[in-house]
Amino acid sequence: MATFADRAEERQLAAAHKALSEAHSVLGEPAAGALALRLALARVLPALAHALRIAESRG
Numbered sequence: 001m002a003t004f005a006d007r008a009e010e011r012q013l014a015a016a017h018k019a020l021s022e023a024h025s026v027l028g029e030p031a032a033g034a035l036a037l038r039l040a041l042a043r044v045l046p047a048l049a050h051a052l053r054i055a056e057s058r059g
Contacts, residue, residue, distance in 0.1 A: 016047035
């Protein structure tokens with residue numbers, strides 16, 4: 001069971017890294033509009049929630 005949880009955490013953290021990278025790209029684009037910013041934020045928020053849940057579960 002621990003291995004399954006570890007793999008799930010790895011997938012969640014990988015998704016968080018990808019969402020963060022995409023958000024950095026959007027923020028670095030001066031022409032990015034409100035929709036692009038909202039979409040980036042919509043991806044980052046759940047990724048952050050997963051990362052915090054992982055950090056809290058690890059103590």
